[in-house]
Amino acid sequence: MDFLIGWIAIVPSYAMPLLLASLGLIVCERAGILNLGAEGLMAVGAMTGAISVLSGSDPWTALAAGAAAGTALSLLFGIATVVFRADHTLAGLGVVAIGLGMTGVIGRPYVQKTFPGISNFGDLFGIERSSGFGRFIAVQDPITLVMPVAVFLLWWWLQRSRSGLCLRAVGENPAAADVAGIDIQLTQMAAVIFSGLLCGFAGAYLCVATSHVWVEGMIASRGWVAVALVIFSRWSPVSALLGALLFGSADALSPRLQAIGADIPVYLMMTLPYLLTLIVLVLGSLTGRHSGEPSFLGRIYLRQDKH
Numbered sequence: 001m002d003f004l005i006g007w008i009a010i011v012p013s014y015a016m017p018l019l020l021a022s023l024g025l026i027v028c029e030r031a032g033i034l035n036l037g038a039e040g041l042m043a044v045g046a047m048t049g050a051i052s053v054l055s056g057s058d059p060w061t062a063l064a065a066g067a068a069a070g071t072a073l074s075l076l077f078g079i080a081t082v083v084f085r086a087d088h089t090l091a092g093l094g095v096v097a098i099g100l101g102m103t104g105v106i107g108r109p110y111v112q113k114t115f116p117g118i119s120n121f122g123d124l125f126g127i128e129r130s131s132g133f134g135r136f137i138a139v140q141d142p143i144t145l146v147m148p149v150a151v152f153l154l155w156w157w158l159q160r161s162r163s164g165l166c167l168r169a170v171g172e173n174p175a176a177a178d179v180a181g182i183d184i185q186l187t188q189m190a191a192v193i194f195s196g197l198l199c200g201f202a203g204a205y206l207c208v209a210t211s212h213v214w215v216e217g218m219i220a221s222r223g224w225v226a227v228a229l230v231i232f233s234r235w236s237p238v239s240a241l242l243g244a245l246l247f248g249s250a251d252a253l254s255p256r257l258q259a260i261g262a263d264i265p266v267y268l269m270m271t272l273p274y275l276l277t278l279i280v281l282v283l284g285s286l287t288g289r290h291s292g293e294p295s296f297l298g299r300i301y302l303r304q305d306k307h
Contacts, residue, residue: 007249007256009136012144013210015248017042017202019147021226022233022240023154024198030158030235031191032171034298036092037077038199039223040099045070045203047107050214053115060118063204070200071193073099078192082185085300096223103216110214117212118143141209148241155237167191171294174301184301199223221274228277234292250276 021038028035049066053059077095080086121127122138129135158164169177170187178184206222207214225247233239250272 003256005132005135007252009139010252010256011245011248012140013248014252015244016144016147017206017210017222018226018229018247018251019151019241019244020202020205021199021223022229022244023151023237024195024202025226025230026233026235026237026240027154027158027167027198028191028195029230029297030171030294031167031188032174032294032296032299032301033078033081033188033192034088034092035077035192035195036089036227037074037095037099037223038195038226039219039221040096041070041073041196041199042203042206042223042226043099043103043219044073045200046207046218047103047110047203047214048200049204049208050110050113050115051107053117053208054110054113054214059116059208062208063118063201066204066208067197067201070196070198070203072196074192074196074199077196078189082188082192085302087300088298100217107214107216111216112213114213115208118209143205143209151237151241158237168294171296174296178301178303184303199226202226225273225277228280232280235294236292247273247276 021042025035025038045066048069049062052062052065057065073095076098077091080091080094081088118141120139120141122129127134127138129138158168166177166182167187169180170182170184174184177187202222203219207218211218229240229243229247232243253272254270
């Protein structure tokens with residue numbers, strides 16, 4: 001029981017970066033832009049968050065800085081795909097290469113330097129950890145408390161609001177949306193920037209709120225897991241929350257087993273999240289087109305196409 005409580009308690013912190021990044025990707029892809037650059041965006045956000053804290057900023061400012069860094073890099077992706085209509089896949093891979101390259105060069109002097117992170121509820125309110133519930137609540141931070149509400153609000157915005165419906169229309173049938181007077185490029189650029197903001201915030205959260213240290217390569221393919229999570233959730237924010245908890249549970253299992261001294265192959269356990277990712281992608285290819293996939297995802301729209 002002690003192992004189970006300890007495992008469940010740390011799952012939200014492992015799920016949060018995946019959830020944040022996948023929500024950003026869902027919004028971007030709902031507008032028809034295939035974004036494979038989450039790995040690079042998260043890496044830049046994590047590095048910027050660490051540098052910000054080590055330079056004297058408070059952790060919350062560091063999170064904002066990481067989000068801003070992801071937004072800046074996503075702007076480059078948006079210019080390539082939305083303005084110059086570059087291939088989405090190649091542009092996304094380019095963002096990954098740029099992000100990882102930048103962190104390898106700029107972030108090298110800050111490697112392995114620890115710093116204070118966001119305070120959890122146990123530190124803020126002095127919650128006792130004697131009971132199972134108290135132990136679970138004590139290790140959570142304010143972001144994990146807010147995220148379920150944010151997921152519901154994003155779902156409502158996509159499904160019920162006029163602007164959300166316009167964004168979905170662009171991803172489903174941009175020619176019809178163009179005729180209806182929706183600015184296609186503006187909508188897609190806004191979606192790309194929003195995805196960069198959340199991916200950068202996800203990387204900064206992983207570094208500032210969870211790890212409290214910057215290590216080169218610390219994203220460890222979580223950006224690709226977020227891409228798979230979008231497919232798993234069928235482009236639905238609510239399903240992404242459930243999927244992030246599932247992927248986060250697999251990711252949190254290995255360190256928890258190590259903490260209790262379990263005699264298991266450590267590296268084999270560390271492959272669980274990525275094995276789950278492969279299973280999701282294979283199942284997605286076998287089942288064919290997903291019901292939630294935008295019809296125009298990854299395709300390049302030219303205005304003359306509506307004629």
